Amino acid sequence: MAMTMTGEYQLPASQQTVWDKLNDPAVLKACIPGCESLDKTSDTGFAAVATIKIGPVKAKFKGNVSLSDLDPPNGYKISGQGEGGVAGFAKGGATVKLVPKDGGTLLSYTVEAQIGGKLAQLGQRLINGASKKIADDFFANFANAVSPRSP
Amino acid sequence: MAAVSLTVNGKPVTADVDPRTLLVQLLREHLRLTGTHVGCDTSQCGACVVHVNGKATKSCTVLALQLEGANVLTIEGLAAADGPLHPMQEAFRENHGLQCGYCTPGMIMTAVDIVRRKGNDLDDHTIREELEGNICRCTGYHNIVKAIAAGARAMRGSGATSRAAE
């Protein structure tokens, strides 16, 4: 199952601030839905564990997250892939672009996600909605994290 | 392991099972009642239908431990081993309502349940709607529908209903 999702957020912070947060492991960990751990393995790589919950389905994925195509402070690509044991595998990437706009920053993203194995075989009707929700949640969490009111 | 006591085909049964044991596993693996079949893993095909407390139930989607004290009737208990067939069994044979026989026990148990709920005079439309949870890959359903209509009529006054309902 391969899906593409897009979206954008107007953030009340400077491009540099948004960029910094995009590169802050603590922020990323807090924003990735179900993320249990995100440990730095290199300048641009992390070992990650995340639990994905879709209705009655609950699967733990172990894998890695990497940052590439870094173009500070204009954007990058954040990619992740994980093995979920019997559930199969998941991988995805988001191309994130930052543009100064209206005194803040416009963040736009294009997410591509792919699911394989049992989840793809049996969860067809759930996957689109769930992937969209995970992507939406990540960027909503992130928008929250860069809003000045949040800690 | 946990103990469960229930009645299966009129006989009291006590079994010590792993909590993840499904009713269909209890029947097939512990009690060796292999007439109840498994045809899918998403609770749709109906090959595993038995009666629990008189009602058609998918035995692949109930845990054995949920059935403490319950009364379960399987295809093996529908008619006495040495006695005459249940009118619904007879109707399936008479109307060629089966081919490979794999879905048949679930079909027959479902059919008896339809009669319990909908009575003895069943039109084709009702039967076809009521078979929503039972898949047959062999017969095209034509003869199953005929068999159920005939079996329902034959059950009138025969005293043959679901024994577990008693």
Add this chain to the structure above:
Amino acid sequence: MSVTGIGAAVRRKEDRRFITGTGHYTDDINRPGQASIYFIRSPHAHAKIKKIDTHEAARMPGVAGVFTGEQFAQDKLGNLICGWTVLSKDGSPMKMAPHAALAAGKANHVGDAVAVVIADTLAQAKDAAEKVVVDYEPLPAVVDPAKAAAKGAPLIHESAPNNTIYNWHLGDADATNAALKNAKHVTTLEFINNRLVPNAMEPRAALAEYDAASGSLTLWNATQNPHVARLVIAAFVGMAPENKLRVIAPDVGGGFGSKIFIYPEEVVCLWAARKVGRPVKWTAERSESFITDAHGRDHVTKAQMAFDGEGKITGLKVHTTANLGAYMSTFSSAVPTFLYATLLSGQYEIPHIYCEVDAVYTNTVPVDAYRGAGRPEATFVVERLVEAGARELGVDPAVLRQKNFVKKFPYQTSVASLYDAGDYHASLAKALEIHDYKGFAKRKRESERNGKLRGIGFATYIEACGVAPSALVGQLGAGVGLWESAEVRVNPTGSVEVLTGCHQHGQGHETTFAQLVADRLGLSIDQVNVLHGDTDTVQFGMGTYGSRSGAVGMSAIVKALDKVEAKAKKIAAHLLEAAEGDIVFKDGKFTVAGTDKSAAWGEVALGAYVAHKFPTSEIEPGLKEGAFYDPTNFTFPAGCHICEVEIDPETGEATVVSWTAVDDFGTVINPMIVEGQVHGGVAQGVGQALLEHTVYDDKGQLVSGSYMDYAMPRADNLPSFHVDTTVTKCPSNPLGIKGCGEAGAIAAPAAVMNAITNALGTELIDMPATAPAIWAVLHKANKMPRAA
């Protein structure tokens, strides 16, 4: 006709065990000390297997063994094979890539097994399987057959450049091209014959046991042909010599082709049973069946039919790309070639036909014979073109068909088939009558008044059954002969066992074969037992598929019965002290012609075994005869199916509202069973046309992999059927049988799609014509009626 003889609607002998839940399917069988096996399968459509770590799994509770594809390879066993060699146009043999029962090095489709865990219970095996770490390196995958041979497509097997298995053809290209060029009218259509998942309700299962004392292996297997399974596993895989391998096919819950083939799981179970020294059982879970049972169909076709000014068909040109999946399954090569192109003449006189077939590998589940196997695809091509041609020419589709029907038999088609007998006018005429074809216009108006679209569609199909003359299939590349064997064993008390190499998995052979024998010997069917499905019981056999059990299997029984009768007459002659030539056998009685001297069947049977009254130097004691029957030609069942659909244009939902089938199956042994076969076949064909949608995403994930997403007909998707027959006897076998098992599935897809395209007024819709697909067609064509 007696009440149980040939032609009687005898109720089935086998039913009692099925309606009381006392049948024995493979999963119902348990052996002492039995362990469960769980297959670890690739979640990737195409991936290198870099490393498999089994250490932790091997230490899990209850585990008896963890084995990988590498370990399987070390044991130097042979690969699974495709037993039918097809040559490309240039004479080169098909590119059969190695297919190991456990993949090593590379996985080629989602579901390809890479390792196994054997444990005391299935739950323990699954628990341990989660501790097996497989390090995959995913590779690009190709799924679409139309793209598989294209430049730059990922290569699946080194030995098959461009993923191409063969480029095959049949017929006269030049003459066909000329016919198209000179035609008054050419109808052109492109189709996808959709991939189907067979879904026999009993999932495949295998139970293997090794007896160290004798060094023998026994395999209980949900298979349609135990002897062929034994042959392949012994001779090609090299698991054990044939005399040390017993294959038992107990009750089998439906096959539809999918249980013909020799699959990795049964091979691995046998291997593992010997490895761990315990019986090993595997039963597929449905989600496993979806990604391991050989799928059916999956053709992409472009076809052109040429007509002259009179509406006579003058030529047919077909190009098909056939997707055979990641490996070549047992009979896969023959399906889109010899079982397909040879039927492209349909019921019509078509002077020139040319068909090209390109078979390709893709990263999908292997594709092989599924109910009809090639013939539904051929019928779809021919019948859709004839129907569309009639519309384009403005001719009644029934009339256009009549005009082109083959009228004289035998008829040699331009694609190798020799039709032996038939009366296509008769079945069409009868179907038109039963269906009230004349009343269609009125029914259509009535539907329109209710805001519905109504359509009618025909399929006047032909198929080739009774597979098959051994010498002929040998010339065509088959690796085996396709005769059938039978043994008739008369007991001293006169009851009879019939041993057949056919296997029943829903067809009712225990009844129809008994009818044949009872009728011939003057017995009740209760005195006749039909034994099948065990290589230790039955001498040999080729199994049941291709509607061959009646035409070939029963013919073998007839041959054995001839021998039994001949010998019984000799014995009767001695008992009755008469000349052998004066003995007449009728209604279970041996009579001396012209006298009232007679001996009952039972007396002769007993006489054969006590052997008191005949010279055993001339006549051996006993009464048991065997025979092998090899057919002289295929049989050619044919018929006319008419489907009527109603479409709700607001939702796009199509409902089959009526169905008429008039088939010519030759001699019918048991009309009740024959009708049941037609019903079931039609249901599967309607499923293909309206519901069954096998969807791979472009990465090779099967996303319609459960009953949550793969729709099959349920009772409320189908009408009751009007089924009837016409009869022309098959001249090439003693009973005149043609075969009936596949007809419905062959005729139905074309009939449904002809009805749907008739209702929609466009030819541009593929199977399955689901509600959203029909709605999209209506919506695009702006044919949506105003909302009510």
Add this chain to the structure above:
Amino acid sequence: MYAFTFHRPQTLRQAASLLAKNEEAKLLAGGHSLLPTMKLRLAGPPQLIDLSLVEGLAGIEQSGRSLTIGAMTRHNDVNTSPVAQQAIPALAKVAGMIGDPAVRHMGTIGGSIANNDPNADYPAVCLGLGATIITNKRRIKADDFFTGMFSTALEPAEIITKVSFPIPKKAAYQKFRNQASRFALVGVFVSKRGSEIRVAVTGAGSNGVFRVTSFEEALKKRFSPKSLEGMSIPADGMNSDIHGSAEYRAHLVGVLARRAVAEAIGKSAA
């Protein structure tokens, strides 16, 4: 299945306490979504808490202008209940359209709405009737309860005890089934109670059940299928999968809403 511990509490308090103590525990109501998922090892709750012995969770009663159904009431019991049939016939009918007869003997209303499957029927009924979901802790309006696909306002250790439905003047449900799963590809529930009109849709939205305010406004003028003629909803936000495109689902919402209104006012559904 993964191994788990099985609990059968007798009281709501016991059930809630078990749930509070075991964060990963799952409640077993009907089990027809949970158990298949567990069988496939796509979920492995370490504890299962079976609610079937908890007293007072099943039953159907009418009090004044509302119908209250206990959370553990089986679909078949709602379908065949004379009280339910009399009070809200459309609700009783929906209960008879869920799954298949055997599923309806086990599945429960509480289980269905707590799961909030985006293709389930009951969420549309709850939203379409303006139901109140009553838990061991509080009362939640349906409008606040369903928060997205598979997500609800339920907090950890909160258990649905019953659902209270205001009795409408008119109501009907139209379901277009997914031919494979028999879930709703699209289902539309409409109701009219005084001046309050509700149109709730399941199956179509990529984020679960939702109301169609534009339809509601149109129906306020006149509760007739004619009021919705030519109206549709945007495909944006609709689910798109192998069973139907977003455009198709959006289109069906309009068709089924018109049919539901026709059925509610006693006209032919077609």
